[in-house]
Amino acid sequence: MLKKLILSASALAISACAYPTTTLAHEHESHEHEAHAHEAAESTASGPALWRVADEDTTIYLFGTVHLLPEGLDWLSPTVEQALTSSDQFVSEIDTSLIPEYDPASGTPPPPxxxxxxxxxxxxxxxxxxGTLRDLMNEExxxxxxTAMTDLGLPVAAFDGFEPWFAIIAMSQVAMTQAGLDASNGVERQLDHLIEGKDRAAFETVEQQMGxxxxxxxxSQLTMLDESVEGFAVMREMFDQMVGEWVEGDPDGLAAIINDAMAxxxxxxxxxLTQRNTNWAGWIDDRLDQPGTVFIAVGAGHLAGQDSVQDFLTERGITAERIEY
Incomplete structure (x- = not known):
């Protein structure tokens, strides 16, 4: 069941670190990018979900993102684009504009x-x-x-000196790269190019997310590592299912894939999930005290299912209205 959790955890981690651990480990290419992009695009329905919170002088849009996407997926609807254009401020989990885009296959050193x-x-x-990381594991x-390290083309001792979460991030990045998934195609990176001139804020820092x-x-770390190792073989299949639910604007379907497993x-x-969603709802509540229009883009799992940001807004007497389009 926790195999699905690695989708959420890996996506968060990859969004935060923008592939530096992949640089440390190894780089790989996939020849299935176009086929997978076509499969994901076939799932297109109404579009990713968008909500609005408003009072007399403040409007706050809530948009759920996917941190990695197959190349060529057309997801930006006119409704979402208009909400973004009308906003004075853009808020995301972390400020991805502070992390330079980098292609490990370029052969150039990573930026400082x-x-x-x-x-x-x-x-x-x-x-x-x-001891070593492998010393913490049972024989099985x-x-x-x-075996997973070898299948990914990584030396089995590469992460012996690190805690399990670091191995999870690095191995997941390699696996996702092999599967044709790229953080540079993720929603946040695409939005970075559409918000020039807007005020920008972030709920968290990269260091906080790693923390x-x-x-x-x-x-818990060892359990996540074992489950992720077992799930690498079907990661692309699960990820395509998640992207399909996201494109169709189905938060309940997303919650079933991501959040229910995390429970x-x-x-x-x-x-x-819970602590972060609670904190973000508090930020939104405080922001309603200031006039203006805000566009918030966070991982779609945070706006789906039980204990979502919207649930914690409801506890504060604030209603998030789903915008149908």
């Missing part, structure tokens, strides 16, 4: 900003148990992990 993020990640992720899990993973108990581990659920 990416190297700084990588160094931060590596500093947080240093294993302090006195270790064998599965080493969510680093703060997880070791047992299997209450600590993960609280860390990656």
């Amino acid at each position: 900003e990416l190297m700084a993020i990588l160094q931060m990640q590596m500093g947080l992720a240093q294993l302090t148990t006195g 899990d270790r064998a599965e992990y080493e 969510f993973f680093d703060g997880l108990p070791m047992e 299997a581990d209450p600590i993960l659920y609280d860390t990656l």
Whole structure:
């Protein structure tokens, strides 16, 4: 069941670090990009979901994103584009404009900003148990992990000195790259090119997002790692299903794919979903005290299912209205 969780966790992590761990590990190419993009595009229906929160002098749009997309997927509807254009301020999970875009296949060194993020990640992720990452695994899990590393083209000892969450991020990035998924095609990166001149804010920093993973108990991290290792083979299939629900504007379908699986581990659920959604609802409540129009773009799982941002807004007496188009 937790195999689905890695979709949410990996997407968050990849959005935050923009591939620096992939640079550390290895780079791979996939020859299936166009076919997968076509399959995802066939799912097109009404479009990704959009909500509006408003009072007498403030309008706040809530738009759920997917941090990675297949190339060529046409998702930006006129309704969403108009909401974005009309907004004075753009708010996202992190400010992706501070992270330069980088193609590992270019053969050029990563920009200093990416190297700084990588160094931060590596500093947080240093294993302090006195052994190696593989020493923390039972015999069965270790064998599965080493097989997955070999299948991804990575040395089995590459992450021995790091905590499980770092291995999850790096391995997921390689797996997604092989599957033809690229953060540069994600919604946030595309929106970056459409908001020039707007005031910009972010709910979190890259370091905070990495801290969510680093703060997880070791047992939760090891469970996530084992489940993600088992799920790499079907990652693309699950991701295409998630993108299909997103394009169709079906938050309940998204919740069933992402959030329901996360509920299997209450600590993960609280860390990656509940606490953050609660904080963001508080930000929205405070922002309603200021006039203007705001466009908020966060991972679609945060606006779907139980304990969504909208649920926590309701607890504050604030209604988020779904915009039909």
